[in-house]
Amino acid sequence: MDKQSAGKFQYSLGILVKATTGLTILMGFLVVIPLTLWFAWIHHSAIANSIAVSLFCLSFAWLLISLLQVNRTLRKLGLGPEGRTRLFSMKSRPDDPDELRAWRWGRQFMYAVLALLLSMFAIPVTSWLAGQ
DSSP: OHHHHHHHHHHHHHHHHHHHHHHHHHHIIIIIHHHHHHHHHHHOSOHHHHHHHHHHHHHHHHHHHHHHHHHHHHHHHTOOHHHHHHHHTOSSOOSSHHHHHHHHHHHHHHHHHHHHHHHHHHHHHHHHHHTO
């Protein structure tokens, strides 16, 4: 009976994680990105700041897409935490096509995080340079 309840708990937790990940990505594309772009272009007088915020939104969209794809490919592979660690700690490309797809999307996710951080740094710098 204990194994059965643990299995139900893991299944329910998996459904919850899938739903919240999907909801996060959907809300990002439908609410966060459009509202941020609207506020950037309507309420800022400096064009450089609006461009920096637009780059932030593009980086955020890239991050959400890569997050979605990395989750899909890892779910398809059925890797556990140890397998995921092994896959993403590889310095060379994997030979298996499915693992290669997950490895590439993991790299895209990391590049998107870096782009997001750089654009977050650029927003206050452009505001400071514009004298705001």
